[in-house]
Structure formats: C-alpha cells, structure tokens
Amino acid sequence: AVDIAGLGLAAPLSAPQVVGPLVRQVIRRREVVSIRDYALETHGDTSGNSDLLREAGIHAAMAAPVMLGGEVAGSVGIATTDPDRTFDTIDRQGLFAFAQLAAAAMRSARVRAEREQRIRSLSALNVLAWTLAGVREPFGIAKLAYETAGALVARDSFYVARYDVDKREFEFILQAEGAEVWAGERYPLGTGPTSQVVLTGETYLVRGVDDPVQRRGMPFGDEKRPSLSAVHVPLKSRGRLVGVLSSQAYRPGMFDDEDIAVLQSLANLVATAFENAEHLAQMRELYLASVKALAAAVDARDPYTRSHSARVAALARTIADEMRLSSDQLRRVQLGALLHDIGKIGVPDAILNKPGPLSADEWVIMRTHPAVGGSILAAVEPLRDLVPIVRAHHERFDGAGYPEKLAGDSVPIEAYVVAAADAFEVIVSRRAYKQAQSVEFACAELVRCRGTQFHPDVVDAFLRVIDRDRQHGAAYLRRVGAIEEEDMANVPGPGGVLEQFAASAHAHGRQLAILQRLASEISAVLDIDELAGRLLRIICEAMGYENGFLLTLDDKHQSLIVRAAVGPSEPYVGQLLTRGVGISWWVIEHGQLQNVTDAQTDPRFYGPPNIQSVLCVPLQLGEERVGVLGIESPRTEAFGREDEELVTAVSHQVAAALRVARLHQAAKTAAATDPLTGLPNRRTFFDRLRVELAGDPLVSVTVAVLDVNGLKQLNDQFGHGAGDEALIRIGEMLSAGVRDRDTVARIGGDEFAILFPGAPLLAAERVMRRVASNIAEGTLADGKRLPTIAWGVADASDRPITVDALVDAADRAMYRHKQLTRGSRASLA
Incomplete structure (x- = not known):
C-alpha cells in the first residue's frame, strides 16, 4: 500500500474537499469499491485528490464506507503503486472490518461528545439557576442569561424581551451584539419572529436570510450582516408566556434540536426569575430544578438510562397516589425517586455501562451507591428528609437487600414505592447489558417477588394502576415511556422544608451547584492521586x-x-x-x-x-x-x-468518590498480584516482559525462572502453613536480592520468575547464584531450613523473540540446572 503522506504529497486540509471518483462510488453504492487501475479508470476526472493519486503512481485502489446511523459518514481506503498488485476478497473483507472499527470509534466519540456537552449544559444551567436566586433586577437577570448562552450555543446577537399582554408591546430588557450589551426599547406587537412566538406560543427557528417572517421583523443586530440562523424561544412561567429570548448567528445552520432545548431551558429559568415575585415561590422552582439537574447528571452518563430517574419519579408518584399517601409523603416519593441513583455519581462509567455481568469486585463498588447517595443528600439541609428513601431503595421486604439488610416496617414505605417503580422501569427499558422486556413480563416479576423483594401493598397498588391503564389502551404507560424530564409542577409544597430552604437559599444554592459540578467532572477518574487533585481544585475554584x-x-x-x-x-x-x-x-x-x-x-x-x-x-x-x-x-x-x-x-x-477510587484500586491490585506473597502474578509479569521486549532492541532483557525444590515434601511433612511460609519468605528474599527496577513474580504454585531489564545474561546469572545461596542458608520462623531453588536464565539477544519463547528458554535452562544438581549429588553419593 502507498503512504501518500510519506511521499511528501499530502498536506492538512484547510477547507472541505470535493470527494474524488472512488469515494463517489462508495457513497453511491454504500459498499466496498475497488479499482484495478486508478489512472486508467479515472482518466479526465480531476475532482478530489484524483490528480494527487495519479501523480503518486497509484494503480489498484480500494475504499470502504464508514456508516453511521445508516448513512455514509466517511470512507477508508488503501492503494498501491505496484502495477501487478490487485486486491482480493480477503483484502476487501479486511478493509470492510477496518471501516466498521472506524465507524465504532466515530460513534463512540460522538456519543461521548454529546454526553459531555449535555453534562456541561446541565451544570451551566444549574449554576445559573442558583445565581438567579440572588438577582432581582430584570437587566441583571437578562445579562446572566446572555453570559450563560455564550457558553452553550452560538451567540453573535442576543436579546431578552418581556411581553405586556395588556399593552400588546415588548420591552427589550437586553440587546447584545457580540460583547456589546445595552438596554433595549419598547416595540409594539407586530409580525416578525418575536411577535410570531407570542402569537403561536411556540419556538421560531430562522434558517436563512430570506426567511419571510424575519424580513417582516424590526432591524436587529448588525444590519449589514443579517442573521443567517436564529432561535426565538418563548419565556414561559407556569404555562403563561411572559416574553421571548433569542440567540442569533451570522452563519447558517448553527442551531440543532439540542441547542433549541438548551435555549428553552435557559428561557424557562429566565422566565421563572422574572415572574416569581414572591421569594418562597422562586426558591421552590429553583430548588426543584436543582433536584432534576442532579438526577440528570447521573442519567446523562449512560445513553440507555437517559431520563430513567424522571420516568421512575412519574411511576412512583402514581403508585403513591393510588396508595393515598399524604401530601408530604408524595413530595418525598417524587423527589426521592428523582434522586434515588445520585450515589452512582461515584461509580465508574466502565461499571455503570458494562455490557456483561459485573464481577464480585465490581458489585462491591456498585452496592455502595445507596449509602453514598444518602451521605451526599444528608449534607444539604433541604434534601435531608430524602436520605432514608435513597439509602433504602435497594432494601428488600424479606431483609435480603442492601446496604443494611433492613426488612418489613424498618424500611420507609416511600422507599418501597421507589424500589418497585425503579425495578419496573429497568425491566421494560433497554440497557447496555440487556434488551427491553414486555410490560406483561414486568408485572409477572412484581407478582413473583411480592412479599419477598417488594412490599405487598405497593405491588397491589401498582398492578391496579396498570390494569386500569390497560383498559384504556395503555395510554399512561406510553406517556411515561416518552418522558424526557419530570414535570415538577405537581410536586406538593411548599411545606416546611422549602421554607427552611428559602431562609438560607444562597448557601444551599452554592452547595448544590458545587455538588452538580463535582458530579459532572469526576465520574470517570479512578486514580486516587489524580482524583484528589481534581476534587480539591474544583472545591477551591467553586x-x-x-x-x-x-x-x-x-x-x-x-x-x-x-x-x-x-x-x-x-x-x-x-x-x-x-x-x-x-x-x-x-x-x-x-x-x-x-x-x-x-x-x-x-x-x-x-x-x-x-x-x-x-x-x-x-x-x-x-x-x-x-x-x-x-x-x-x-x-x-x-x-x-x-x-x-x-x-x-x-x-x-x-x-x-475517594472510597470508590480506593475500592477500584484494591480490585485492580488484587487482579495484578499473587494473594499469598503479594508479588506480581503471572499475568502482570508477562505484561511487563512484553513491554520490555517491545522496547529498544539494543537494551538487554534477561529473564530468570526458578522452582522451589521439595515444596511438596515440606507440605506433606509439616502442613501447608509451613509451605506457604516458605513461599512468602523466598519471595521476600528474591525481592531483597534484586534491583528496584527488576520485577519478581510468582507465576505458579512453586514457580517464581524475575525480569532483569537492561541486565546482560552474565550479570543476571551472578545475581541468581547469590540469591540462591542466600535462600539455601535461610530458615523459617521455627528454625527449619528453607527449601532450595533451581533456576535458569535466558536473554533476548536473538530478537525478535516472543514472551513465551523467552520464558520457555529460561524454563529449559532451569531444568538443565536441576538435572545437573541431581547428577552432582548422585556422584557425591
């Protein structure tokens, strides 16, 4: 294959390129396409890089599509300057497989970028919500919205306008052009985009300079550079339209559905700040918005569980209504359900999104999340009464749950409600590790686990809700399945907890904003030193x-x-x-x-x-x-x-977060070390040897393999405790007898191995003779002689050599040493 860059004929793209003839065929046919003679078959076609390829002397060429979402998102190709080389079926299959790998990588990068953007948006909106709580002046509210929008979407121009229904006119609270911000004027209701939003109550999207509604609007921004794309969203508070917010760009196509949703969320926060004249009511809205944002921070980490908490909250609220729980219990059920998985903030992405079964060590980490969630909420006064629900939502009616194995009435009824709603939603939804099951299957599971996992009264109430819904065409369950975020308008309140919250709103706002930022930024960090540094920086900055x-x-x-x-x-x-x-x-x-x-x-x-x-x-x-x-x-x-x-x-x-990192580190260490001696195990030794062999071939790499002589006899005569003590002692003496950079490992029952990076064969042999002599003179704690060792050494002087071949060579040398030792003993006898 030819390396175009290596020939000095390639350069970084400075602008989008027209695709060439080969790629055009790939896009049209959506399959691997090969050309026997590129110069002959593309003669006269100068599109793309065809001239460059002909200049390079390309003959056979082949390209495969990179498919994303059923569409061709790119292509990968290979070519050769050998006139006699052709590409066969195996070559085509290999290139197709590589294209699939490229598609998977692009898909993963896209999902990760979308997830990170979603988390950044949630965090920025949450911080804005709490900042708005302390602002009363309309221009100050609008300016905060302008600043936040600049961090979230395209924003060459921007405005916030309030609408007076009685006067049928707009008051432009803020207008902005780039970094210049000023208070606007009043304009009557007309026919432009701002008026269109008021008249329809819906968002208006401008896609180009020729938009007819935009042409009818008032001149805005730089009249010499009209907006080529813009979003005008309604400011709505409690269902009532109170104004319009808009962000505009001088480039086309700058706003997608996610941007519109972000601006609508931003507009909702601004409208709330404008309209909530009563301090307690304003605190209530922002308090609930933070609960949603904290829940969403967990859901956003997994594309399969996005909106999981909102759906669980909706189901739990309906069950609680059916059970005729009190108003305060309804509030705790709904908010506790939204935050039931907040403890998963500390669980690594690799465990949360693992497609297969969790290992025992991974389950230890996963089962920390109820207690972790309870501890997080306990630190924030207005959320403190949700702690028992969050801690207990994995407890069982029969006492076989976790983390405290509570049973019966020891578990709050609200936690049982959340547990049933959570289990049902998981069963009927798709996850990384399973496909979605039917509602019938979920109901059968509720019945099967009634009185063991689930509270009988909760199951009975849930089944009544589902039965009634089936009689009406399952409309309710369909609505719940389509939920993107929980409707907080029906949360009971305000109640005493929100009065306490309002009394110290500024402090609690800072607490929740910091919790949100921690949740957004530390979930994937598992190295305890890196994690500690990042945690401390976030806290000090915030x-x-x-x-x-x-x-x-x-x-x-x-x-x-x-x-x-x-x-x-x-x-x-x-x-x-x-x-x-x-x-x-x-x-x-x-x-x-x-x-x-x-x-x-x-x-x-x-x-x-x-x-x-x-x-x-x-x-x-x-x-x-x-x-x-x-x-x-x-x-x-x-x-x-x-x-x-x-x-x-x-x-x-x-x-x-630190506890989870320590558990992960302990699990990682356990997987890499021998549990008896604490030395690296066979897998770790082979991994380190593989790294050394891949390094500079001029640097010596030597390996020693050694056997403990007579270990079986020691076990038979004095018990396995004596044998274990001997292995531990020999491991200690081996480690003490080599350099810090050398690796001593236990690779089998009575087998050890030593990696000597940078040491020639003779030097390693000298070390082994000295260490073997020391072990031969060593004793156990009770004075018994340590078993002797047989050893062999081999080096990687004949590279390339595989890991297995080098270890086998040292193993053969060890057996030759053992035979020689036996022979010398026989001669002496």
Missing part, C-alpha cells in the same frame, strides 16, 4: 478558596497521606503524617470539624508558617472515615459558619 489540602488514611489507618494541596501546603504533597501529628489527626480521631482561628497558637498545628486560619472537616461515610478536607488562610478568623456548612456539604461526596 468556593473561592486560595489554599487547601486533602489527606487520606493509609490502608492500615496508621498514617495520613497528603494527596493534594493548593497554595503554601503544596510542598507537603506525598508526605505521611504519623498518628497524632497535626490538627487533621485530631479531626480523624474525633470525627468532628475544627475551625481554628489562629493556627500558630494551636499546639496541634503542623503546616506552613504563614498560615493563620485552618478549617478541617472529616471525610466520612456513616462511621467510616477515609480522610480530611481542609482549607487555609493567611488571615486570622478567616472562616465562618457558612464556610463550615459548605465544606461539610461537599465532604460527603468527596469521601464517596
């Missing part, structure tokens, strides 16, 4: 703190590890604080925060000399403490009650 630190307990709970720091404590990263050192150890041991107003006078303080104030909060889930989160300041008395509440609020989510 809260406006310049200095901070994050510490975790080591596995033996004897030291605190400084995982991350911002500011003067950065030089301490990586250090171990032994028990009793620093304010952080006091916080870990007592499980209480410490707000030290003058650190230099506190005898417990350990840290930079210019730090005066320290606020330390324990990172804990229930009674389990995993570390300490702290913020610092060079000023005395720098932190107050609001800081304490904010840091405490996010500490539970930080603890949850």
